[in-house]
Amino acid sequence: MDLGPHAPFILGAYGFTVLVILALVAHAILDRRAQERALARLAQEPPRGRR
Amino acid sequence: MVHTLCRTRLRYAVLRRSSALPRGTPARYTRVMAIGLLTRLAQPGHFMRWSGALLPWVAGLAVVLLAVGQYLTWFVVPPDYQQGETVRIMYIHVPAAWMAVFFYGAMAVSALGTLIWRHPLADVAQRAAAPIGAAFTLICLVTGSLWGKPMWGTYWVWDARLTSMLVLFLIYCGLLALWRTIEDPNRAARAVAILTLVGAINLPIIKFSVNWWSTLHQPASILRMGGPTIYASMLYPLLVMIAAASVLGIALHLQAMRTEILRRRVRTLTILEAERLDAALMAPQAA
Numbered sequence: 001m002d003l004g005p006h007a008p009f010i011l012g013a014y015g016f017t018v019l020v021i022l023a024l025v026a027h028a029i030l031d032r033r034a035q036e037r038a039l040a041r042l043a044q045e046p047p048r049g050r051r
Numbered sequence: 052m053v054h055t056l057c058r059t060r061l062r063y064a065v066l067r068r069s070s071a072l073p074r075g076t077p078a079r080y081t082r083v084m085a086i087g088l089l090t091r092l093a094q095p096g097h098f099m100r101w102s103g104a105l106l107p108w109v110a111g112l113a114v115v116l117l118a119v120g121q122y123l124t125w126f127v128v129p130p131d132y133q134q135g136e137t138v139r140i141m142y143i144h145v146p147a148a149w150m151a152v153f154f155y156g157a158m159a160v161s162a163l164g165t166l167i168w169r170h171p172l173a174d175v176a177q178r179a180a181a182p183i184g185a186a187f188t189l190i191c192l193v194t195g196s197l198w199g200k201p202m203w204g205t206y207w208v209w210d211a212r213l214t215s216m217l218v219l220f221l222i223y224c225g226l227l228a229l230w231r232t233i234e235d236p237n238r239a240a241r242a243v244a245i246l247t248l249v250g251a252i253n254l255p256i257i258k259f260s261v262n263w264w265s266t267l268h269q270p271a272s273i274l275r276m277g278g279p280t281i282y283a284s285m286l287y288p289l290l291v292m293i294a295a296a297s298v299l300g301i302a303l304h305l306q307a308m309r310t311e312i313l314r315r316r317v318r319t320l321t322i323l324e325a326e327r328l329d330a331a332l333m334a335p336q337a338a
Contacts, residue, residue: 006201013194028306035313042320
């Protein structure tokens with residue numbers, strides 16, 4: 001497909017959008033994993049300091 | 052969800068037979084049932100269950116719609132007689148603009164939920180929506196700028212539509228900063244909710260800026276009296292892309308809300324753990 005003389009603008013716009021969407025998806029996945037790990041760690045920790 | 056509705060109906064039928072409910076019209080019972088169902092679905096525990104079941108389907112639908120929308124954008128949409136191939140930027144710019152405004156509208160509704168009903172899920176929904184809305188606003192600004200250079204001869208003009216979209220982006224950034232500034236979550240929720248409602252005045256300005264002022268940005272061409280001004284071969288792919296962006300946004304929002312609920316559980320458990328440790332340290336000193 002020939003995008004003509006404005007190809008850098010068109011591809012730049014799509015490239016930027018793909019980057020932002022991928023960053024949103026990656027953040028959603030990584031943030032969820034981090035919270036799940038933290039929750040699992042807190043659930044597994046023995047109740048320290050109890051007599 | 053159907054199961055919950057059935058259970059709610061059954062409960063009301065039992066209550067009705069045992070005269071535990073006051074007499075009233077069937078419409079009133081339907082209204083009470085609907086409110087009851089919504090209240091149940093909005094409880095964080097219930098939300099985690101139904102959103103967990105729904106999320107894979109919503110994400111899958113977003114991928115399918117994006118694939119179809121991109122196929123139509125690149126292989127079906129003809130070049131515009133004036134814009135040429137540059138018109139293809141509109142198939143991400145317009146959906147991004149719609150999502151930027153949609154998420155702010157959703158945040159304004161959530162802000163009312165926080166201030167009036169003090170519903171815990173309202174603040175969760177608002178906080179989860181802000182980064183997604185900001186990201187779509189940034190996409191809208193950058194893609195519009197990349198379209199403007201070849202079409203208008205400039206990346207940016209201080210035109211009412213462009214400026215009001217920039218203001219929307221700055222409001223999103225301000226809200227995200229405010230959440231980080233105030234440590235107490237309840238105080239942060241109220242402050243952010245008030246600021247969100249104040250910022251909502253920008254939404255009609257964005258929508259009607261092209262009518263109220265003389266702008267370089269074109270007037271509305273889809274949502275307007277008299278119907279869309281875009282030819283069908285260009286309009287339907289655009290609508291598919293708008294639907295794809297909407298479903299993708301909903302999937303990201305559901306996921307972000309689930310993560311936010313987990314984050315609050317982690318915070319509560321961490322505070323409880325710290326209080327236990329404090330008590331354990333203080334106990335020998337007291338003895």
